Amino acid sequence: xxxxxxxxxxxxxxxxxxxxxxxxxxxxxxxxxxxxxxxxxxxxxxxxxxxxxxxxxxxxxxxxxxxxxxxxxxxxxxxxxxxxxxxxxxxxxxxxxxxxxxxxxxxxxxxxxxxxxxxxxxxxxxxxxxxxxxxxxxxxxxxxxxxxxxxxxxxxxxxxxxxxxxxxxxxxxxxxxxxxxxxxxxxxxxxxxxxxxxxxxxxxxxxxxxxxxxxxxxxxxxxxxxxxxxxxxxxxxxxxxxxxxxxxxxxxxxxxxxxxxxxxxxxxxxxxxxxxxxxxxxxxxxxxxxxxxxxxxxxxxxxxxxxxxxxxxxxxxxxxxxxxxxxxxxxxxxxxxxxxxxxxxxxxxxxxxxxxxxxxxxxxxxxxxxxxxxxxxxxxxxxxxxxxxxxxxxxxxxxxxxxxxxxxxxxxxx
Amino acid sequence: xxxxxxxxxxxxxxxxxxxxxxxxxxxxxxxxxxxxxxxxxxxxxxxxxxxxxxxxxxxxxxxxxxxxxxxxxxxxxxxxxxxxxxxxxxxxxxxxxxxxxxxxxxxxxxxxxxxxxxxxxxxxx
Numbered sequence: 362x363x364x365x366x367x368x369x370x371x372x373x374x375x376x377x378x379x380x381x382x383x384x385x386x387x388x389x390x391x392x393x394x395x396x397x398x399x400x401x402x403x404x405x406x407x408x409x410x411x412x413x414x415x416x417x418x419x420x421x422x423x424x425x426x427x428x429x430x431x432x433x434x435x436x437x438x439x440x441x442x443x444x445x446x447x448x449x450x451x452x453x454x455x456x457x458x459x460x461x462x463x464x465x466x467x468x469x470x471x472x473x474x475x476x477x478x479x480x481x482x483x484x485x486x487x488x489x490x491x492x493x494x495x496x497x498x499x500x501x502x503x504x505x506x507x508x509x510x511x512x513x514x515x516x517x518x519x520x521x522x523x524x525x526x527x528x529x530x531x532x533x534x535x536x537x538x539x540x541x542x543x544x545x546x547x548x549x550x551x552x553x554x555x556x557x558x559x560x561x562x563x564x565x566x567x568x569x570x571x572x573x574x575x576x577x578x579x580x581x582x583x584x585x586x587x588x589x590x591x592x593x594x595x596x597x598x599x600x601x602x603x604x605x606x607x608x609x610x611x612x613x614x615x616x617x618x619x620x621x622x623x624x625x626x627x628x629x630x631x632x633x634x635x636x637x638x639x640x641x642x643x644x645x646x647x648x649x650x651x652x653x654x655x656x657x658x659x660x661x662x663x664x665x666x667x668x669x670x671x672x673x674x675x676x677x678x679x680x681x682x683x684x685x686x687x688x689x690x691x692x693x694x695x696x697x698x699x700x701x702x703x704x705x706x707x708x709x710x711x712x713x714x715x716x717x718x719x720x721x722x723x724x725x726x727x728x729x730x731x732x733x734x735x736x737x738x739x740x741x742x743x744x745x746x747x748x749x750x751x752x753x754x755x756x757x758x759x760x761x762x763x764x765x766x767x768x769x770x771x772x773x774x775x
Numbered sequence: 776x777x778x779x780x781x782x783x784x785x786x787x788x789x790x791x792x793x794x795x796x797x798x799x800x801x802x803x804x805x806x807x808x809x810x811x812x813x814x815x816x817x818x819x820x821x822x823x824x825x826x827x828x829x830x831x832x833x834x835x836x837x838x839x840x841x842x843x844x845x846x847x848x849x850x851x852x853x854x855x856x857x858x859x860x861x862x863x864x865x866x867x868x869x870x871x872x873x874x875x876x877x878x879x880x881x882x883x884x885x886x887x888x889x890x891x892x893x894x895x896x897x898x899x900x
Contacts, residue, residue, distance in 0.1 A: 366796055367879045374787035413880055416850055417785075579790060585827040589844035598827065632824070639828040643843060 364409040371408075371417045372401050376498045377583055379421040381470035387429055388533060390477070390495070390523060396429030397421065403428070468587045469535050475584070476544045477526050479551040487522040489555050489573070494519050497576045506569045507559065545588060549597050549653070552580045556601050563757050564616035567608070574605050585640075595644035596654030602637035603660035606630040618759045622669040634664045655684045674704035691717045695727055698734075707737040725754040729764055741771050777818065777860050777888035778867040780874065783851040784881030786825050803877035811859065811870065818858030818891075826852050851882060858888065 376397070383393040400421040414420040478492040490508070493499045499507075505515035536544060559573025581598040588594055610624040619625075641657045659680045666672040681697030695714055702710030711734045714727065721727035732747035748768045755761035792800070811817035826845035833840040845852060857874070861867040864885070871883045 366793075370788050370791040370796070371785075371880070373791040374785060417788075582790065582825060582827050583787075589827065590842070595827075595843075636824045636828050639824060643828070643830055646841070 365405075368405060368408050368413070371413050372404060372421075373498060375418040375421055377471050377474060377496050378418040378467060379425060380495070381474040382418075382422045382467070383425050383429065384474055385470050385533060386426055390527060392429055392433075393425075394495070395432065396425035399428035399432075400425035466535075469541075471583065471587060472536075472541070472544055472548065473531065473533070475548040475551070475580070477531050479547040480526055480529055480531075482525045482529060483522055485554050486558070487518060487525075488551050489558050490515065490519050491522045491526070492551060492555060492580070493573070493576060496580065499572065499576065503572060507573050509566065509569065545584070545591065545594070548584060549581075549594060552577050552584065552597065552601075553653075555580065556604070560604065562618060563759055564612040564618075567612065571608065574601070574608070577601055578605060590647075592644040592647040592649050593651040593653050595640045596651060596657045599637040599640035599644065599657035600653055600660055602633045602640070603657060603664050606633035606637065606664065616759070618763050620763070621663065626668070629664070637661065638664065650683065650687075652684060652687050655680050655687065659684075672703070674700045678704050691720045692724070692726075695721065695724075695730060699730060702734055702737070707734040710734050711738065723754060725751055725756060725760060728754060729760075729767075732764070732767065736767070736771055744771060776863065776867075777858060777891055778864075779886045779888055780857040780859060780867070780871050781853060781884040781886060782855040782857075782874075782881065783849075783884065784854050784878075785850060786852045786854060788880060789854060790825060800878045804874060807870070807873045807877075808857075816860045816870075818860065820855075820857050822855040823853065858891070 379400070380393055380397045383396045384390060387393050387396065403424055404417075404421065408414075474496060475492070478488050478495060480488075483491065486508070490504055493504045493507075494501065501516050501519065502512050504519075505512045508515060510518075555573055556577035559570045559575075559577060561567055561570045578598070578601050581594070581601050585591070585594045585598050606629050607621075607624060609630065610626070610628040611619055613619050637657065638661055641654065641661050644654050644657070659677055662673050662677055662680075677700040678697060681693060681700055685693050685697065694717060698710040698713045701713055711731070714721075714731060714734075717727065728747045728751035732744045732751060735741075735744035735747060745768065748764050748771070751764045752761050752768075755764065789797075808817060808820065829843075829845045831842045831844060831846045833842055859867060859870055861870065867885050871885055875881070875883060
């Protein structure tokens with residue numbers, strides 16, 4: 362490993378904690394980021410000679426604090442001093458060692474940093490971009506690539522998002538229990554958004570978007586490290602790990618989508634599956650089910666099945682039923698119908714989704730699934746109509762290609 | 776003499792390695808492990824999943840308490856272990872230095888083994 366790559370990993374690992382502490386100190390995101398940036402530059406000079414400090418985050422916080430204060434002093438010769446409440450604890454800078462903070466302070470700091478990115482004034486994509494820039498420390502270039510937009514456009518999007526956050530006055534006092542729980546839930550939802558943005562159905566985009574999935578997993582582990590006994594956070598981390606474990610098997614050499622039933626399961630990532638299964642096992646012991654845990658439990662059943670034929674469809678049917686009760690949604694019912702078709706046959710599945718035809722009439726997957734059930738029931742003409750409808754609604758060429766393959770099989774069988 | 780080489784590192788750092796960096800570290804370790812195997816010096820080796828996947832059973836109350844997370848909150852975490860058979864501590868240290876050169880940072884604890892039981896058939900994962 363080169364100096365740059367190991368220092369890079371140490372800086373990335375220390376970033377959330379160090380930046381969060383600097384944010385509490387300076388109460389200004391730009392100042393905190395500049396201070397962290399300066400501390401990182403000094404680390405790049407100092408660490409190759411001396412090796413990394415035992416506590417890299419503490420080093421970066423101390424150096425960042427001092428660098429930030431120097432910067433304020435320099436600019437204050439030209440600009441009027443910022444109001445006193447912008448910079449706190451100036452007098453005891455030299456005394457305040459990072460070790461004096463206990464774990465609870467760190468936890469609230471990092472949660473605050475994460476929570477800033479989920480502000481309700483921000484759109485989903487702004488939340489994702491801000492989290493990737495601020496918490497994960499991806500470059501604007503990397504984020505722009507993942508969103509398939511120009512660097513300039515992404516820079517503007519992030520600047521606008523930061524402007525909104527800055528004027529939104531995130532409270533800096535320690536949150537109460539209820540507020541803390543709300544923040545944790547909002548952050549979990551944001552992490553899920555990051556993952557979904559990265560979980561593409563298109564092989565051409567997979568390379569560019571994969572970092573979002575990996576960062577989402579890192580953020581989920583970070584949140585779980587802060588709240589190790591929260592079953593829903595275990596469920597979230599498990600869900601992301603189990604989904605991402607299949608990444609290498611999801612597209613074939615030509616870039617076509619490989620469905621779960623056709624995936625080469627030896628290409629699934631065994632270590633991520635083991636971690637996901639361990640987490641869902643731990644979560645279930647708490648007996649406080651929630652949507653992330655249920656979704657993770659479904660993913661776990663797929664991961665545990667040695668082959669597609671070994672999948673426990675009745676259990677998946679039951680879990681989707683539980684998920685429907687927690688979050689009633691026609692899309693979840695549609696997913697359940699796929700399990701029902703395997704467990705109880707296509708007729709039961711079709712009966713389950715027919716009432717959804719109004720709500721899902723413009724939804725690609727509805728017509729695709731309906732076509733598949735009709736095909737299985739030996740009703741090729743109706744299946745053909747449903748597949749044609751699905752192709753018309755396909756979001757990507759890969760989706761359309763998959764349905765066309767179904768249509769071809771229909772013609773072959775007929 | 777059997778020694779356990781316990782590997783400690785900041786898991787936030789090892790989780791921040793890219794897949795290529797992680798693969799490179801594992802490949803370097805693989806070379807050392809292969810040589811030790813040929814010399815008949817290597818026993819079981821394990822890489823542990825992150826401490827967020829850990830559960831702790833605390834016996835300081837009755838009944839014992841099950842807690843999510845690792846036994847202790849530390850800057851470095853126990854991330855893996857090797858069992859090696861060496862003639863003395865110097866040789867164990869030599870092997871540890873070789874393993875340690877695969878990646879920067881972290882620390883190793885070399886602990887002599889007092890009791891070792893090898894089951895007749897290894898568990899399969």
